[in-house]
Amino acid sequence: MRRHGYLTPLLLCWLVACDDEVAKTGPSATASASASAEEVTTVDDEPVETVDDTPGADPEKACAPVDPSLKAMQLLRLSLASGIEGKDPKDRLEVARAGRRVYAHLRMRNRSGRDRCVRVRFRVKDEQRTEVTLKIGHSWSWRTWAYATLRDDDRGRLEIEVVDDQGATIVKRSLAIVE
Numbered sequence: 001m002r003r004h005g006y007l008t009p010l011l012l013c014w015l016v017a018c019d020d021e022v023a024k025t026g027p028s029a030t031a032s033a034s035a036s037a038e039e040v041t042t043v044d045d046e047p048v049e050t051v052d053d054t055p056g057a058d059p060e061k062a063c064a065p066v067d068p069s070l071k072a073m074q075l076l077r078l079s080l081a082s083g084i085e086g087k088d089p090k091d092r093l094e095v096a097r098a099g100r101r102v103y104a105h106l107r108m109r110n111r112s113g114r115d116r117c118v119r120v121r122f123r124v125k126d127e128q129r130t131e132v133t134l135k136i137g138h139s140w141s142w143r144t145w146a147y148a149t150l151r152d153d154d155r156g157r158l159e160i161e162v163v164d165d166q167g168a169t170i171v172k173r174s175l176a177i178v179e
Contacts, residue, residue, distance in 0.1 A: 062135040063165035064112070075109075076109055098177055108139075109139070129148050160174065
């Protein structure tokens, strides 16, 4: 069956190119994104969904300029979890634990005809701890997430706010922080 023999060299070439790209986009490369390395790189040695498919790309470029005619994005679900498994939250947090990570997992609908972005803000005691900009691709159901690591001495409430690229608050949630 030599009929498709030309596919083998093409497949091998593609695999080598992919391996080269994986080597270039490992944890050290993704750490150069706009969010800090702690916020983006890996979770339990598994890659976190990045804000853009292009290594080192600026997530702000996915943000749409303010345009009142732009169709609004829709939040389908916000889940607060202690981790992510298979692009989904692994559990549901009722409280946040000091010294641990809290993940905000978003499922968004973006029917605006272009890539957009949201900013996820984490605050403790009215002090902003982390702000992560996440790309939301044109999709019926786009999954993405961000996280913040609480300090050992944090007490009170963790507030999470999601704001779209038009400046509108999509959702606000809070969790009590316990030891």
